[in-house]
Amino acid sequence: MAAVQLDRVGKTYVEGGVPSVHEVSLDIKEGEFCVFVGPSGCGKSTLLRMIAGLETISSGELRIGGRRVNELAPGERDVAMVFQSYALYPHLDVAENLGFGLRLARTPKADAQRRILEVAQMLQIEHQLHRKPRELSGGQRQRVAIGRALVRRPGVFLFDEPLSNLDAALRQQTRLEIARLHRSQGSASSIYVTHDQVEAMTLADRMVLLQPPLPGATEARASVAQSGAPLELYHRPRNLFVAGFLGSPRMNLLPAQVRERSAQGVRLALQDGTLLQLPVAAHGLSEGEAVTLGVRSEHLRPADSADPRLSGRLLTEVQWLEHLGDQSLAYLNGPGGSLVMRLPEEAAPPLIGSALPVAALLSQVHVFDARGEAVPPLQGEVVAC
Numbered sequence: 001m002a003a004v005q006l007d008r009v010g011k012t013y014v015e016g017g018v019p020s021v022h023e024v025s026l027d028i029k030e031g032e033f034c035v036f037v038g039p040s041g042c043g044k045s046t047l048l049r050m051i052a053g054l055e056t057i058s059s060g061e062l063r064i065g066g067r068r069v070n071e072l073a074p075g076e077r078d079v080a081m082v083f084q085s086y087a088l089y090p091h092l093d094v095a096e097n098l099g100f101g102l103r104l105a106r107t108p109k110a111d112a113q114r115r116i117l118e119v120a121q122m123l124q125i126e127h128q129l130h131r132k133p134r135e136l137s138g139g140q141r142q143r144v145a146i147g148r149a150l151v152r153r154p155g156v157f158l159f160d161e162p163l164s165n166l167d168a169a170l171r172q173q174t175r176l177e178i179a180r181l182h183r184s185q186g187s188a189s190s191i192y193v194t195h196d197q198v199e200a201m202t203l204a205d206r207m208v209l210l211q212p213p214l215p216g217a218t219e220a221r222a223s224v225a226q227s228g229a230p231l232e233l234y235h236r237p238r239n240l241f242v243a244g245f246l247g248s249p250r251m252n253l254l255p256a257q258v259r260e261r262s263a264q265g266v267r268l269a270l271q272d273g274t275l276l277q278l279p280v281a282a283h284g285l286s287e288g289e290a291v292t293l294g295v296r297s298e299h300l301r302p303a304d305s306a307d308p309r310l311s312g313r314l315l316t317e318v319q320w321l322e323h324l325g326d327q328s329l330a331y332l333n334g335p336g337g338s339l340v341m342r343l344p345e346e347a348a349p350p351l352i353g354s355a356l357p358v359a360a361l362l363s364q365v366h367v368f369d370a371r372g373e374a375v376p377p378l379q380g381e382v383v384a385c
């Protein structure tokens with residue numbers, strides 16, 4: 001049975017207004033780590049707060065452990081939430097903060113103390129049990145907030161951007177700890193909200209990418225842009241929004257036009273007249289249709305490369321180079337727009353201002369139709385996922 005089921009759940013804050021969350025349907029399984037990701041304002045917190053019971057649900061049904069919980073108070077839902085702001089009680093010490101929920105639930109004292117100590121040891125804060133939150137660092141406070149959720153042993157953990165207030169090194173360390181803690185909790189599920197795609201990619205069993213309402217739109221569209229395993233979304237984005245959101249640098253997008261359709265795929269013309277034959281299904285496209293070609297920086301190479309999978313030379317000019325240590329990026333002026341290419345490690349960097357023909361790994365080139373929807377690859381095409 002799914003631990004959390006959302007059936008067309010929606011939220012409209014202002015009556016008659018555009019919904020902040022629209023028609024979200026999801027089955028989150030026992031033990032699953034599900035991450036809601038998306039740009040600021042796309043409704044991630046609203047969705048999580050509806051699951052927590054901190055926000056009313058405007059439409060649809062929410063079930064936790066098989067029972068409808070739309071009308072239940074937060075304390076009756078078998079969930080525990082960790083907030084970005086920690087939300088600790090300043091006048092209580094760490095042990096009292098950790099045990100607060102247990103006291104409300106009238107857990108016997110000895111049992112509560114045992115659970116508090118166990119969780120404090122798990123999070124390595126057992127030496128801070130008698131300190132007040134103001135005497136702790138940001139990282140330690142966030143551990144207390146996580147510990148407060150853990151002691152309650154809920155069926156579902158809810159996290160809203162829990163790492164946003166930490167510095168980069170601590171963020172990475174705490175991210176690993178959250179992943180480890182989730183694994184140690186057996187059948188408990190976690191739902192984690194973040195705007196950070198690295199957190200989403202690394203933590204999620206399943207990633208749910210939410211999209212904000214279109215500016216000025218009068219008709220609502222579903223909030224979920226795509227849901228699935230992180231690498232599935234990365235390699236097979238369903239539309240231009242998903243393609244543009246995931247990946248750093250962002251996927252290169254170039255305007256193109258359909259010239260010819262055949263059983264071998266589609267022939268596209270770029271703005272400078274360059275023709276490319278791509279192995280994608282032709283039936284949904286029409287000749288002359290304006291489409292968008294998408295290719296990630298790691299799937300472009302200087303065109304003199306001997307790799308037989310490469311073809312379709314694009315003529316570009318080198319605008320700028322960035323050497324990041326583990327990789328170097330070339331910013332190029334290409335046909336119809338700018339492109340970013342990850343330089344192969346072995347290659348000598350090109351000169352700024354020089355002309356550089358580049359080639360794309362054709363099996364990894366994406367085509368989006370005039371509506372921005374991804375055109376599927378030809379049947380039998382090998383796709384790395």
Ligand code: ADP
Binds near residue numbers: 020041047
């Ligand atoms: P996210 O967490 O993805 O940044 P939110 O869920 O906070 O997004 O917000 C989604 C949308 O709902 C935004 O347009 C925001 O302005 C609106 N919103 C959030 N909370 C309220 C509220 N209490 N009253 C009215 N509108 C709200």
Ligand code: MG
Binds near residue numbers: 044045046
């Ligand atoms: Mg938020």
